[in-house]
Amino acid sequence: MTETTSVFDSDREAGFGDYVALLKPRVMALVVFTAVAGLVVAPGSMNPIIAFAAILFIALGGGASGALNMWWDADIDRLMRRTQKRPIPSGKLTEGDALALGVALSFFAVVMLFLATNLVAAGLLAFTIFFYVVIYTMWLKRTTPQNIVIGGAAGAFPPMIGWAAATGGISVEAVLMFALTFAWTPPHFWALALFVKDDYANAHVPMLTVTHGRDATRKHILVYTLALAVVALALGLTSVGGPIYMAVAVVMNGWFILGAIRILRRDDAASHADKHLAERKFFKLSLYYLFLHFGALMLEAGLAPYGLGGW
Amino acid sequence: MATRIRAEHELHRRRLSRNVGLGVTLVLFVVLVYGLTIAKLGTDPTDALGITPPPAATDGEGGQ
Numbered sequence: 001m002t003e004t005t006s007v008f009d010s011d012r013e014a015g016f017g018d019y020v021a022l023l024k025p026r027v028m029a030l031v032v033f034t035a036v037a038g039l040v041v042a043p044g045s046m047n048p049i050i051a052f053a054a055i056l057f058i059a060l061g062g063g064a065s066g067a068l069n070m071w072w073d074a075d076i077d078r079l080m081r082r083t084q085k086r087p088i089p090s091g092k093l094t095e096g097d098a099l100a101l102g103v104a105l106s107f108f109a110v111v112m113l114f115l116a117t118n119l120v121a122a123g124l125l126a127f128t129i130f131f132y133v134v135i136y137t138m139w140l141k142r143t144t145p146q147n148i149v150i151g152g153a154a155g156a157f158p159p160m161i162g163w164a165a166a167t168g169g170i171s172v173e174a175v176l177m178f179a180l181t182f183a184w185t186p187p188h189f190w191a192l193a194l195f196v197k198d199d200y201a202n203a204h205v206p207m208l209t210v211t212h213g214r215d216a217t218r219k220h221i222l223v224y225t226l227a228l229a230v231v232a233l234a235l236g237l238t239s240v241g242g243p244i245y246m247a248v249a250v251v252m253n254g255w256f257i258l259g260a261i262r263i264l265r266r267d268d269a270a271s272h273a274d275k276h277l278a279e280r281k282f283f284k285l286s287l288y289y290l291f292l293h294f295g296a297l298m299l300e301a302g303l304a305p306y307g308l309g310g311w
Numbered sequence: 312m313a314t315r316i317r318a319e320h321e322l323h324r325r326r327l328s329r330n331v332g333l334g335v336t337l338v339l340f341v342v343l344v345y346g347l348t349i350a351k352l353g354t355d356p357t358d359a360l361g362i363t364p365p366p367a368a369t370d371g372e373g374g375q
Contacts, residue, residue, distance in 0.1 A: 015325035016332030049350040053343060116347055 014092040021087050022070055022098055023063030023105075030290075031062035031158045037294035038162025038177055041240040041301040046166050053116040054165040058158055061109035061125045065132040065154070067102035071095050072137050076203035102133075113165070121165040128157040142204065145211040152185025159294070176235040180293060183228035187221045187260065188286040194218070194263070195276035195283070218264045221282075225260040229253040232293060242300040242310040248292050259285055 035058045039051055046054075070077065070088055074095050077083035087093040106129050114122035132154035141147045159177035164170055193209045194217060200207040209217045232253050236246040259282040266278060303309030 013322055013325050015328040017328065019329075019332075047350045049346040053347050056343070116351075 018087040018092040022067040024066030027066055028059050028062050032059045034294055035158035035162040037298050038159030039166045040298045042163045042166035050116055057109045057113040058161050060105055061129055064102050064105035064109055065129045067098045068133040069137045071098035079203040080199045117165040118168045120168055121161050124161045124164055128154055145206045145208040148189045149186050152182050156181035173238045173240045179231040183224055183231050184290055186224045190217050190221050191279050191283040194279040214268055222260040222264050225256055240297055245296040245300050248296040252289050252292055256289055
């Protein structure tokens, strides 16, 4: 009997991929991309091995906070279709596994980033993990409809950490790169919330679309899109900007604002009629938006040695 | 009635993936720490053996 039970239990044993899934690899990809941008556009040069290590440890720190998020949110992940296949709700791993991996990786990533680069970068990474896990996941995610805005702040730190890893400090450029990702997150996720039927209400997570309604969400998208345009253009006027970045910023922000206005002018009936076409287009554009802005910044930095990039 | 013993259960495949994954991760970490050590010691990557004499020594000889 004992033998039979143990065989059935071991059927749920996790593979290596399940532990990787705990780290939210798709979120890590965004973390890596923006951290690389922050590091590349920073003044001065950096040993490529140290730069690689810095990016790796920033990504691991992001992954650790993802694991801790899954540990704390395991109860609501079981209730939502989108998250039911995650390693804990599917029974592959326990909450304890996620907690152990998250805590161990957090300390590991912060200490290794300090040893590889400097105290400022490591301190920022530690604060980011604390902010995402304690302030966002444990405290505000389930209590305020502005949860996306707060969670976005945690996701906005990587370019600043990349900059700090390269320079040992923080500057107006680093703060504006943070602000760019921070202001980009709400319109990106709220557009998604307008066309993806999620079951946050079942899990008692106060999403803006549920607490304030879909029309209010459309207004919020436009407000944040306008704020985002100001930040994006301001970043172009700093030392990391240049004509290429500015051209990208003007075109993309104009396009983004037009998209937000189009969303505001629709009501739910019109949105349902064309299967949320404007919202879907806006969401897709938001992906290109962030990629092109940080890509243009890196292009400016790459061309600078040849006298082509920058102002 | 004899029970057929399967040579490899799904469980073994998952355990193997976990062990190999952890092993590869540890090896890569060792390589990374080695690379970081070299980089932090300030060795020029193009002069991995460190055979270039320090500029100060050359200047000293030239001065004599």
